[in-house]
Amino acid sequence: MKSQDSSPVIDPASLESVVDRLCSTSDHLAHTKASNGGDHKLPSRDAVVEVVEGLRAVLFPGYFGTSELTAESLRFHVGATLDRVLRTLREQVERCLSFVNEQNPGSDPVPEEQTGEIIKAFLASLPEVRRLLATDVKAAYEGDPAATSPDEAIFCYPGIQAIANLRIAHELYRLNVPLLPRMITEHAHSITGIDIHPGAAIGEEFCIDHGTGVVIGETCVIGNRVRLYQGVTLGAKSFPLDADGNPIKGIPRHPIVEDDVIIYSGATILGRVTIGRGSSIGGNVWLTHSVPPGARITQAMVLHEQFHAGAGI
Amino acid sequence: MKSQDSSPVIDPASLESVVDRLCSTSDHLAHTKASNGGDHKLPSRDAVVEVVEGLRAVLFPGYFGTSELTAESLRFHVGATLDRVLRTLREQVERCLSFVNEQNPGSDPVPEEQTGEIIKAFLASLPEVRRLLATDVKAAYEGDPAATSPDEAIFCYPGIQAIANLRIAHELYRLNVPLLPRMITEHAHSITGIDIHPGAAIGEEFCIDHGTGVVIGETCVIGNRVRLYQGVTLGAKSFPLDADGNPIKGIPRHPIVEDDVIIYSGATILGRVTIGRGSSIGGNVWLTHSVPPGARITQAMVLHEQFHAGAGI
Amino acid sequence: MKSQDSSPVIDPASLESVVDRLCSTSDHLAHTKASNGGDHKLPSRDAVVEVVEGLRAVLFPGYFGTSELTAESLRFHVGATLDRVLRTLREQVERCLSFVNEQNPGSDPVPEEQTGEIIKAFLASLPEVRRLLATDVKAAYEGDPAATSPDEAIFCYPGIQAIANLRIAHELYRLNVPLLPRMITEHAHSITGIDIHPGAAIGEEFCIDHGTGVVIGETCVIGNRVRLYQGVTLGAKSFPLDADGNPIKGIPRHPIVEDDVIIYSGATILGRVTIGRGSSIGGNVWLTHSVPPGARITQAMVLHEQFHAGAGI
């Protein structure tokens, strides 16, 4: 009977219908809270950028942030910016800890002291972060014939920006802050194309030239005076799986690069191998075994070269 | 007589003179309209970003857009954001259609119904887009030993951002919307370094790790559970030319990648070749022919290795 | 003795203590001025972006900046935007000259005439910059089967954006403006992943497709109708050192690429070599010697191919 069809047909492409379907799925793509929740918030990308920009103004005063400092006003600006940064950082650390906590239903709320201790330890690490960055700036200037001054490196070089973010993120990683370190290095990744996991441990005078496409994995250990070019990967070869077939987390699986190594563009080094002190790894090389100190590794490329008079592609 | 020279000399480097020269050339670099034109506008990059950000808030509610949703308020926010997005999108679609129309002088104005149908079809596709993205998030989490939760993948991974933009853009591409799909994937390209043409057809559980330098061409067909690393190119080998020597558009010219394939960093696969199910393509491999299912392709790299005691570069 | 403990203990992790240590180091990371200084300022990243955006609106009117131009209003908008750009540029040029000057303590202040001459010469170069860009747009459209119109190339292609920034920066480089040219190409690098040194001299109809990871060095000379793909490096092989072991600046050290050359993705060409007219360099090739005109260089890749029936990674 056609009277049965008289009920209103809901257009499956109507706004309401689509909203209902988007909201009814039971996957994990929606992040909601019980309605009695207070003011729990996810960490904020904008706040992370603010923290990073603020720390750059603290670590390179005059180059970033306020640009017309005098010897008299320097302390005021560094102190005021640092105070503001720490407050923003504290809130973001608290959000990250709560976010992770919330995924472990039985766990207690984050104690305020824990956040306070983290901020205090992070603050105490800043002079050392600054000392390391000073060596990075020196390396960037001295190694680049196109550089006209260390200032230019501070001001313009994407490598310095990526390393600064890494050194900041690494301190938070060491303090077991979740999520935030990764957000900080992703911020640099987005701007520079240099993707360094915050877990990587990196020595003095570290230099990345051009940098687009560089990837440095979580458990890398990099010595002093190491220099990388664009497109270098220091990655994992394969993931040991646990009994359930899931990758085991936290196992050392990325290269150890000793002091004074240089790795040219496009080279790929995978697995927990050691690149010995003073080695040089050529461009586009694919390397999955260790090399002793002082090695010179290049690709024995066999080129097909055809020469003829015709032009064009 | 030199008195004839007394007429005012126009300085060729004066503002007026340069403006005149910039405005008088007859090339296609200026986009102007007849002066009686109504309010024709080019598509807006800012509006495209707004659409993409809005859709991310709809597809991953709580992670993007408003962050403190409850079960009660979820529908309101998804509905309001989606309504706003669709209105902005509708205007941009209309601009894109008009922009292309305008280049074909004889064509009729864009009928309003056409835009309406496109928006309706796009809206209807969103639940499926969401379903696919849920599988991508799962793949990103499960395949990365450094990932601590699926939430981290949603929140921080550039691969997820690039794939989300692609899946949105692909629906508009299928609806024959000009320009806009490309603007959406370029937005992701700019942020992540991952360049996927909106025409690419991509299956479930797609994962791109690190991603900088990845290029995926227009006619690629990618199966389920495929995993790519940074610097992978799925490109065209050469372009068939038509009688006038122009590339023929729309011909399948990029690889087919079957289910369960993994392609490591820097690998380049060119042309309409097929990478068989379950294959693994090694890093920096250059491949222009098909491989059967289950293949393991690696580069037989011959390395020159010199070992000596000296240090330094 | 407990009296020894009575002096107040300064907490080494207190704000004041850390600020003191950050401000007391004698390295070059802080940029301060004598307190009587007038209004010396560092160049501003935001102003540089403003200049570049403004010049794009002048060079591609209607596509960037105001979008609804008529034949009547075109001149007004080009003139007004150009006037504003030149004023901003003038201030930035002055800041850059002063910044460098300040590092050479004995030098005189920057004479205002010098800045004026630079701006005038830059202005005079714009029609030629525009002419070159018109050829680049043509090349981008004609070489890409996925391109639907030249407008799409102007509007969406990262290659065009990178080349536009380069051509603008190159004029300032030729006028010996410090810092600023590099800031302009770094702006494009950050957005597109294409890193071109402003010193590179590049001919007509230049095309970079996809582009992420491209690096072009300072002393490169590139002919007409050259086409590059993503990940191509045109770099220096090694740096001649002076008597003190420092790299000698300004020596030609990057490739010469003649007319009608095409270089595929991931290829690396290092040193002052010449790639002859009409050559084609294959993907991932590593090249450190010159090749004659018309050469076809590809990698003689030996692949280990294992085929078996198993699926999965």
Add this chain to the structure above:
Amino acid sequence: MKSQDSSPVIDPASLESVVDRLCSTSDHLAHTKASNGGDHKLPSRDAVVEVVEGLRAVLFPGYFGTSELTAESLRFHVGATLDRVLRTLREQVERCLSFVNEQNPGSDPVPEEQTGEIIKAFLASLPEVRRLLATDVKAAYEGDPAATSPDEAIFCYPGIQAIANLRIAHELYRLNVPLLPRMITEHAHSITGIDIHPGAAIGEEFCIDHGTGVVIGETCVIGNRVRLYQGVTLGAKSFPLDADGNPIKGIPRHPIVEDDVIIYSGATILGRVTIGRGSSIGGNVWLTHSVPPGARITQAMVLHEQFHAGAGI
């Protein structure tokens, strides 16, 4: 039976319940459209501010908008700004006409020609608006012993800002544009406290000093060289009602103020009375009848004055 009470009780203070009540009322406080509507929009306050700011840059170039004009660049800036303003204005005029149309259900859509004619007529009126404003600036400077230059009046005086908005709004009022004129004078009202209805017809050399609290009604007619102080009201005495008891709209009901009149602070003049040429109306006077030319009206205030030696309140 109490089992009847087991149905879930909807909390009347829940979000959903309040939203339902807010959305279900049938009053006129919600402005919605049929769901098939295209892109009808209400006029935008921000756009109105943009129009007013743009016109100030056109009418007082160098003082507002771009501040460093030269004789050469002046035309470019005035032309570009004016072109932009007219386009924004055109869209707002169209919105206002549609908004009113929509309230008269049977009426036709607004023809595009109508908007075009309005913009054209408004454009043609600008030189006269400028001429009048030049006389207003002169009056402000000459009448104020605290003014140091005409520039100060242009730059700082709220009276000039209010009159500029009025003169712009009045032209749109004469062209029968609905809503927009009122929005323009309300913008000035909000900033200056001076409330002039756009219908008021005002002669040359008009001056309002201080201005807060001034009210000038719709049908006022004000001659040349009139000067008002803060708190002056030129209002309506009472409203003639029609047969239904509603105020009859459009009837002349506000004062006529002839040339060379000065009205001091707080004076109130109500009704269609005439203040004769050259009259002076004293502060706080309440006047509801006409006065002949040359009159001096002051309040015969009887003050209670008590004098005693005590201090304090």
Add this chain to the structure above:
Amino acid sequence: MKSQDSSPVIDPASLESVVDRLCSTSDHLAHTKASNGGDHKLPSRDAVVEVVEGLRAVLFPGYFGTSELTAESLRFHVGATLDRVLRTLREQVERCLSFVNEQNPGSDPVPEEQTGEIIKAFLASLPEVRRLLATDVKAAYEGDPAATSPDEAIFCYPGIQAIANLRIAHELYRLNVPLLPRMITEHAHSITGIDIHPGAAIGEEFCIDHGTGVVIGETCVIGNRVRLYQGVTLGAKSFPLDADGNPIKGIPRHPIVEDDVIIYSGATILGRVTIGRGSSIGGNVWLTHSVPPGARITQAMVLHEQFHAGAGI
């Protein structure tokens, strides 16, 4: 004697010296916290504006906030906006309660339940607020011959804006929220010049025309259908002092205005007097005693009127 000259002279106008003096005074102008304090913050003006703008979008949907609502999308927008507003409001209420608490050293921290109850009660009051505002819009339109539609009143009239802010603030005042109600009415005061204390109790169909300079005191009680013009003061006559000579807070000290009263511009009514039902108070009247229902009060102004033939001032 060397001791006289050897000590460094601190320039009393140096930055450090002035900062020291500004920071060392012991007055109440600085608002600081103990250094171990968590994240206590003062209420934020920007957040208050956000709350008010959001509530206007909820109370007048389509006129404020998103402007292109359909019957289908209305609920989504009202719900999403209201949810966002309530969250912002909750945080501000919490800050205000803490701020006041902090001034009473012994008091307990603000319990979270208290804030929750306030928000819940405020939410429940919104339908009534909306009902009252509908009557105010009706009154504004019906009483103004220059008004063309109720929409114009909603959209443009400062009186409606001031009353909307008052009605919102009054609910918070009744819920004993400190500071915030005052911030909300001050926001309207700044924009409209209408200064209503949030404590004032105001009936239906309230109308303020023009409004600049209107002042309505904390303990005013205003009936239905009351109409005020610009510059009207409903103030306190004098403040009863307590034993210490301080004003006693909270005593009824402002006028009661009964139904259907109209008060013309500049009238001042002071003290706890009653203006009887249906009265009309003339412009500039100064009134400190009660008047019975139906009274017509006007100022018996004696004007000095001098008439002469001379023109000009």
Add this chain to the structure above:
Amino acid sequence: MKSQDSSPVIDPASLESVVDRLCSTSDHLAHTKASNGGDHKLPSRDAVVEVVEGLRAVLFPGYFGTSELTAESLRFHVGATLDRVLRTLREQVERCLSFVNEQNPGSDPVPEEQTGEIIKAFLASLPEVRRLLATDVKAAYEGDPAATSPDEAIFCYPGIQAIANLRIAHELYRLNVPLLPRMITEHAHSITGIDIHPGAAIGEEFCIDHGTGVVIGETCVIGNRVRLYQGVTLGAKSFPLDADGNPIKGIPRHPIVEDDVIIYSGATILGRVTIGRGSSIGGNVWLTHSVPPGARITQAMVLHEQFHAGAGI
């Protein structure tokens, strides 16, 4: 002959034609410079707001600017903000001096020392400005039964904002800075409706309640503990003219108000009269003569009061 008509008719309402007419007039409404001019700029309204906001953060730290100060961070924030404010102020002072100079063609450029001396003197005056404002806050709190704490007065009261701007502007006025003081008080005028000329000399514990419509003239002298209500005018009676009929600038022409005077709403006092110590001036009073100490002046208002039973207007 009709061939004479063949010349193109320029549409007088075309953009070009109107631009020409707007740019060709020889009045003073356009502010242009010789084309060789460097970077002369008018003072900037936005910078003035920035200066005022910054000074409020310095004078009321914790209430404005950064809100979560500790005893430790206070000095850093005050110092950094003050340093930034002084630099912005210095540039604005320089612009104002140059602007005035430029109107006196023969005059020398502004020497940098002059600006430096002004900034130094202004800086030295800030502790006294702060001391005075502390007395104003005290007066606002103690005199208002609705005030709950001094903090509320600092945070919410328009009177405090207007007086703070005045006290800042007055110091610059005393240092003979042109334009800027007026811009600062106009900023407060726009927000509060309180219009105080920066020349006014005002004692301690000054209080303005509600404030809309208050006008205080340039040569006013106001003692300690004076209290004003909304709508009070302290103005000039008439302007002595010089031989050319122009008002003579700088002559004392506004009231002297001695200590402990209170002036109620709407009162107008004009001319160089003296309001004796401890006097009280009633609302709406119009006063043009001096009154002795301790006077009580009220308006002997004769009211027409008609009482009848009818309701409504």
